Amino acid sequence: MxxxxxxxxxxxxxxxxxxxxxxxxxxxxxxxxxxxxxxxxxxxxxxxxxxxxxxxxxxxxxxxxxxxxxxxxxxxxxxxxxxxxxxxxxxxxxxxxxxxxxxxxxxxxxxPGVSIHSAAFSLVGLQIYKSGPTATIVEPSEIYRPRAAFEKVVGNLKRGLHTLLLLDIDVVKGRFMSFSRGAQVLAEGLIGYGVSPERLLGVGLSFVGSEGQSAVASTLLGLGGIHATAFPQSLIVPGRLDAVEAEALMFLGVNQEQLAAHARLVEELGR
Amino acid sequence: MxxxxxxxxxxxxxxxxxxxxxxxxxxxxxxxxxxxxxxxxxxxxxxxxxxxxxxxxxxxxxxxxxxxxxxxxxxxxxxxxxxxxxxxxxxxxxxxxxxxxxxxxxxxxxxPGVSIHSAAFSLVGLQIYKSGPTATIVEPSEIYRPRAAFEKVVGNLKRGLHTLLLLDIDVVKGRFMSFSRGAQVLAEGLIGYGVSPERLLGVGLSFVGSEGQSAVASTLLGLGGIHATAFPQSLIVPGRLDAVEAEALMFLGVNQEQLAAHARLVEELGR
Known part of the structure; x- marks a missing residue:
């Protein structure tokens, strides 16, 4: 056979x-x-x-x-x-x-194998059934500044949905984008859509699924200054949060004030 | 420890x-x-x-x-x-x-374990990064006819996104909804949103992830008459299809004419 x-x-x-x-x-x-x-x-x-x-x-x-x-x-x-x-x-x-x-x-x-598409949400305690389409953040260059990822994040936020963001990798050249860099690129891109990166939450993930997996939550602006050493990395922008999800993010480092600012931002975008 | x-x-x-x-x-x-x-x-x-x-x-x-x-x-x-x-x-x-x-x-x-949220899309060759939020179809009764699943499917179709539909189960009572029944409930529900179940494609899945896993694609109306014996089952309503996805669905039983009717429906809803 x-x-x-x-x-x-x-x-x-x-x-x-x-x-x-x-x-x-x-x-x-x-x-x-x-x-x-x-x-x-x-x-x-x-x-x-x-x-x-x-x-x-x-x-x-x-x-x-x-x-x-x-x-x-x-x-x-x-x-x-x-x-x-x-x-x-x-x-x-x-x-x-x-x-x-x-x-x-x-x-x-x-x-089947475990996919980042489900494990990333599970690791941080966000509900996958509330996730919108996934996007990939690529390193912008002089001639190539794709906006698809920004548009997907904003589109998902308007519906209150979470977004998983995969990060640019080039295995052959050994180049891997960090969630810190991804958060910077996304933060700059979102300003053009009227979304302030001080108010939006983000979750940075590294080596999801492994024994050394880790996650940290902050504002998108805050994530830009946090550096994790394990790769591959990815990023989640949460949408509307229920009480259990909000509590899970607090264990990853965000506070009540940040949660409230994020919730107001998502409500505003949804109008 | x-x-x-x-x-x-x-x-x-x-x-x-x-x-x-x-x-x-x-x-x-x-x-x-x-x-x-x-x-x-x-x-x-x-x-x-x-x-x-x-x-x-x-x-x-x-x-x-x-x-x-x-x-x-x-x-x-x-x-x-x-x-x-x-x-x-x-x-x-x-x-x-x-x-x-x-x-x-x-x-x-x-x-982490393999989740239906990723394996269902993979089994049928639909791209998970184009999937919208998941919904659950419950058996309607005289007093309980939830519309959340219909609204999610229509919302996703308007954006061209695929929808995974989980089906009502009651493990204690040993009751499991089939994708055939799920397709019927969904078909009836979608008529109220102006979506004709003869034009919309659906994929019925059984025992995803196992050695006995299987999938069949048809119109939503057609799926209502197909009975699979392995459980648990689930259902996918595809959104906008690229060429590779369309070909994958043809291996599961749909024809060019059905693909074209589905594509027109998704375009109409997206306007």
């Missing part, structure tokens, strides 16, 4: 599930996506040790430009696992490869 | 992570939330066998009405795990218990 399994490894080296491990062990070939995400100290070699089998790292070019051709060719006759950090289908390109495989008649398997 | 660990088991019996298993094995006491969710053939006894330790099931009364008192009292002096299906902090009541623990000075740990 042949198949192509999309296996989520979750957000840390010991975050993969028993079923993910079994699926990898049952594979004839294991490939590892090394570019859409990054976990400190957990790459192809570490995965290979954990599973006890050879693991082939795939670069962006292998996966995107060639449309995962090697994966598909192998999976026509063998059991192939394509392992990714987090959850496999958070990346569009992986859905694209699954579509190709299904079009070629290859049975596909989906082994 | 003492702590209270909130341990996510994920969405199937072998879905828990290596770290979840290690945390449970390191615990002096293990409690299991048996009421916020349900997995066929995986209860306290099965968890106890997997971990090799005693597991105490907790009812809704134990967790909600008593505010997790036994958990807190035990965790003042011992290592305590509170295991839940999916991800621990998807339920407000678990955040509430963590807040109490933190207020009492108990160190808390968060071991």
């Amino acid at each position: 042949n198949w192509l399994a999309f296996v989520g490894l979750g957000l840390c080296g010991s975050c993969l599930s028993l079923r993910a491990l079994d699926t990898l062990k049952a594979s004839d070939y294991i490939y590892f996506d090394t570019y859409t995400s990054y976990i400190p100290g957990f790459g192809s070699e570490e995965l290979s040790k954990l599973v006890g089998k050879a693991v082939t790292p795939l670069s962006r070019e292998d996966v995107e430009d060639k449309g995962g051709r090697e994966l598909i060719e192998r999976a026509l006759k063998s059991k192939v696992s394509f392992a990714t950090l987090g959850d496999p289908f958070i990346a569009t390109t992986h859905v694209y490869i699954r579509n190709i495989a299904m079009g070629r008649g290859i049975p596909t398997l989906y082994v | 003492n702590w209270l660990a909130f341990v996510g088991l994920g969405l199937c019996g072998s879905c828990l992570s290596l770290r979840a298993l290690d945390t449970l094995k390191a615990s002096d006491y293990i409690y299991f939330d048996t009421y916020t969710s349900y997995i066929p053939g995986f209860g306290s006894e099965e968890l106890s066998k997997l971990v090799g330790k005693a597991v105490t099931p907790l009812s809704r009364e134990d967790v909600e009405d008593k505010g997790g008192r036994e958990l807190i009292e035990r965790a003042l002096k011992s290592k305590v795990s509170f295991a839940t299906l999916g991800d621990p902090f998807i339920a407000t009541t678990h955040v509430y218990i963590r807040n109490i623990a933190m207020g009492r000075g108990i160190p808390t740990l968060y071991v």
Whole structure:
């Protein structure tokens, strides 16, 4: 029997599930996506040790430009696992490869992994059912100053929704945006929408899902001066808060006054 | 050392992570939330066998009405795990218990589990970053016909966003809403908002995350006549679809004509 399994490894080296491990062990070939995400100290070699089998790292070019051709060719006759950090289908390109495989008649398997999209909200005690669409903050340059993230945050705030902000990463170049820098970029961007970064709350997160995970809450302006050392990092801008959520943020460092200012801001934007 | 660990088991019996298993094995006491969710053939006894330790099931009364008192009292002096299906902090009541623990000075740990909030979108190839707030469909009665879910779906469609719909469950009474019934309730409700269920697409999901997971896409009207036997089930109403997402839904059963009608409907609502 042949198949192509999309296996989520979750957000840390010991975050993969028993079923993910079994699926990898049952594979004839294991490939590892090394570019859409990054976990400190957990790459192809570490995965290979954990599973006890050879693991082939795939670069962006292998996966995107060639449309995962090697994966598909192998999976026509063998059991192939394509392992990714987090959850496999958070990346569009992986859905694209699954579509190709299904079009070629290859049975596909989906082994979910813990995703930043759920774990980030859980870590800080914000309710995921009140979250709006996710945005990504990219480092602005002279020629490229995208506003999509600012618009999504404002759109969500108007509906009282929380926003998860993923931060620019370039695994190949080893560049990772900190939540401190992300908060600065967002703060500058939001001023153009009449949103004051002294009044808006933000939550900075680092290495979510791992044993060393941490979170800190402050105003967006305050977050710009807080530096965490563990990567990857991300950022949440909360929307309307219920009593349990507000209390959870107080344990992360915000005070009553900041909560009240944030609540007034969200109400004003919602009008 | 003492702590209270909130341990996510994920969405199937072998879905828990290596770290979840290690945390449970390191615990002096293990409690299991048996009421916020349900997995066929995986209860306290099965968890106890997997971990090799005693597991105490907790009812809704134990967790909600008593505010997790036994958990807190035990965790003042011992290592305590509170295991839940999916991800621990998807339920407000678990955040509430963590807040109490933190207020009492108990160190808390968060071991994330795969959540339906990410896995449902991944299974069907829809992009989670384009999802709006989640809603729950409840079985309407003579005296209780909530419209919140309809309003959320329409609000999301107006912004082109996908909506995950959780379906009414009553674990104690053994009652679980099917996506077929959920689609019927939603179809009836949406007519009042001028949304025709013949034109709107829906995706019915069953037992997401497990080896027996499946998904089927049709119009919302069509889904009302499709019956899947595996539970729990859920439903997604897609918003604006890109080419990769549209192709993924075609593998689940929709055709070009239905995709075009859906796209026109979403554009009309967005005006």
